[in-house]
Amino acid sequence: MDVIATTVDRTRLPVWAAAGLALVCGAILAFSGWTEWASRSSEMRNAEIDLGNLARSLTQHVEDTFELADSLMRGVVTALETDDGKPGAIARLQTILKSRKASLGRIRGVFAYDENGDWLATTEDVTLTNYNNSDRDYFAHHRISADRSLLIGRPVQSKSGGQWVITLSRRWNHADGRFGGVVLATVDVAYFAQFYRQFDVGQHGSISLLSRDGVVLADNSEPDPKKLGGPIVEAIPYHPASGALSFRRFGEKSERIGFYQHAQRYPFLILVTRTEADVLTAWKRDAIVRISVLMCLVALVIAIGIFLVKQLLQRQQLAAALAAKEENFRLLAEGSSDIVTRIELDECIGYVSPSTMRVLGWHPSQLLGKRALSGVNPQDRPQLQEMLDQIKKGMVDEARATYRMRRRDKSEIWVEATIRATRQPDGTLDGFVAVTRDVTQQKTLQGRLETLAIEDGLTGLANRRRFDERLLEEWGRAYREKTSLALLMIDIDHFKAFNDTYGHPAGDECLHTVAGILADEALRSSDLVARYGGEEFAILLPNTDATGCARLGERIRRALHGARIVHDHNPPGFVTASIGAAVCRPGFERSAGPASLIEAADRALYAAKDGGRDRMVMAGEVIDLPSSKAPATVPA
CATH class of the missing domain: 3.30.70.270 (Reverse transcriptase/Diguanylate cyclase domain)
Incomplete structure (x- = not known):
């Protein structure tokens, strides 16, 4: 019964090994898939965090810019309302604005208009009587609305310079409360575009400055009259003040992730977006490499598993054939015309084939236990010793050399030897096998050929x-x-x-x-x-x-x-x-x-x-x- 049970166990062993192999490979693939998905999610989260940090920083930058412009406008409004009707008030205001031009920095210009839209004073070097801004939307808004808060208008093309600008305006009143005119500050759209292009948001990413109703004031692309003043997305919530978005623009194949940040003091927001394709480019490249390596490793594991299963099936046959192979080796060695020598780790001869009698004149029994290098010409001995040392150190497994050996009758012959390491099943070196043949005739012919050549x-x-x-x-x-x-x-x-x-x-x-x-x-x-x-x-x-x-x-x-x-x-x-x-x-x-x-x-x-x-x-x-x-x- 024990024999039958053992036989049954041995027949099932390959099946169990194959099942275990499949389980291991499935676990590796499942864990790898989960890891890659987690890596993708982490990449997307990191991108959202980076976009959020950038949006908050850019929002602060725009607030600082608008605050500087608003401060200048408040000063002009105060000057106009304080000196309203006084002689020389406008001339003094023009002098003040001219003196401030060099310190405006990122502000393009400051302008003051009367109730008819005529230019009263400006930082620009223009003839004031040539211009009238009563046709502008912001002027019409302030003329009909008593609201004196800051108004951020749609981008317009400057009448004095021709460039596209973002307008910030405030109403000023006469002493009796009537509409007196408008004070305007402008910021170049190109200033924000150039500033935003300094930040890397990917090949298809965008940075946009928007009004709260979604109107584009500036972005990181070249100023485009068709796009400025138009909507970028249909709806961006005002509450909460910031958050992440996911949407797809018309004509784009990839979803976009974005982050918006509303300004706390002014009616605008910053929207920073990147396409998922840009965000995941590096992850996809690395994932392909990792998955390729993993599949190669899994294929290698499967190949090794198949090999091991075959080894299990052949183990008994190999064990039975081992003794036969050893006997065949001895028969081949003894029937070979070459000398087959077994050299132990102490470099002494443990076995030598009978052909040594014909080649060297020594009976095999006379060489057993002798040093393997004792019959080598002293000039050639260092070469062979170095070969044995290299094999012992594991630097090579096989080496070949041609050298002189002394025969029993004191004559010398040239021989060629191939020395190979032999190892135990665990890989431990246990000696060497040398196959040696007489090449004296070939050496003589080689010498003659060399002589004929010169x-x-x-x-x-x-x-x-x-x-x-x-x-x-x-x-x-x-x-x-x-x-x-x-x-x-x-x-x-x-x-x-x-x-x-x-x-x-x-x-x-x-x-x-x-x-x-x-x-x-x-x-x-x-x-x-x-x-x-x-x-x-x-x-x-x-x-x-x-x-x-x-x-x-x-x-x-x-x-x-x-x-x-x-x-x-x-x-x-x-x-x-x-x-x-x-x-x-x-x-x-x-x-x-x-x-x-x-x-x-x-x-x-x-x-x-x-x-x-x-x-x-x-x-x-x-x-x-x-x-x-x-x-x-x-x-x-």
Whole structure:
């Protein structure tokens, strides 16, 4: 019964795991959705708070502006009513207003009109008799109404300046109580518009100064005659004095949130709005990122869960297969031509495959317990030790190296080893496995290829490629160390005739003999003898002056005479050579370069040929590549 119950539990385990996975993923998604909604609500609340703070600040600013204008108007009303009918009263008032013009600040202008709308006095520099304001709405209002409180009128276009202004007006009376006229103060609509544009309310946000009946006095857009004086919303409650709004304007896709603030002392209010799209732009962007990351994590959790469920199903099969795999590994290791080695954490050998007998000559039993690096060439041992240390530190899991190992018969072979870390189920490092193969033959072939790349196949000398590399190296060294660098260019005289007469095999033998003579005469290890091309040779002589260069060139010429290689078509009857030599000091001739040294030696070589062959010509010291074709040479 216990076995049956255990079997049933194991069959249900994947179902329980899948149900738990679904529950966890659902909880994560639900919590994330609630969090995002709460974040959105918080964003909207913060926007309302910011709009409210801004509306209250702007309301205070407008109240201060209107209070300044009202104070000026009260003073003018008092002056008019006190001096009504007195001689020179209007002239005195005009003088006072003119003197106050420079201190008006944000107030555009102050005006006084009589009962007919004619201009009595103003801060503006205009001719008073040219204007009459009896047609203005505020004038008509004060003429028929005895109310002497401040009137904030609709925006109008100034008659004196032409700009759009907000009007603030008060009535003044004659001494007998009759209507005497109007005192007016104006504030530029553009002043408020420019001031409001300093505040960031989003791309589609608005800041509006309104009368209590919803008439637009100014906003943060450019002054528009079609919009000024018109309603912005149908109804904004007077009570309470402030509050939040939510509405949608005609033609807009997004709802607006707004905050209005009524002034306490004057009949106006400030309305600040933002579209929900502007408010939620940053939240939407961040929410998309967060949701995307969350969905990736949920997908990862689901993938891991599926993987774990599969692992549960395969656990028994894997456990049964583990022993078989270990046995198969041993069979593969013992049947492999490569050496498979198990290295313990103390770097001693715990297992080695039988192929070590064929590769190294040692029986596996003779290597067990020995240090894994004991047979490695001492020069290569630090490299392998560093590899093992890096694997131990977890810097890498696998490393590969090529090094030399000592065989039982004391000979050395090149091997290539791949070392990989092995770990316990909990991830703890428990040793290394090294797969080693003999690559001696490949190393030999590689060395031969490298030699062929820099060696002339016929003469055994350095080839043109190697010569060019060494010339750059020696030029740089001579430049740094302020030493001289010499070059001999050697060309076998009438070599084409030699080939035509004796055949190409004899020509090859001649080149080989001449190459041997050149190599024998260039005694220093730093000297480089190269086949430059065809029957032309070059000898690069580091740290050699003109005297030493000439001496070597003359020795080579005499050695060729002594060799007596028969050449009937060469006047002496044997093989000779023309030699051109050049010496330079790169550290003192900075405008010159490696090509100039070859150029100078080549010119000297042609001078030697033109002078009758079988001779050496020494070029002057290299200073720069001359523009003339004729070489500057000194006969040898």
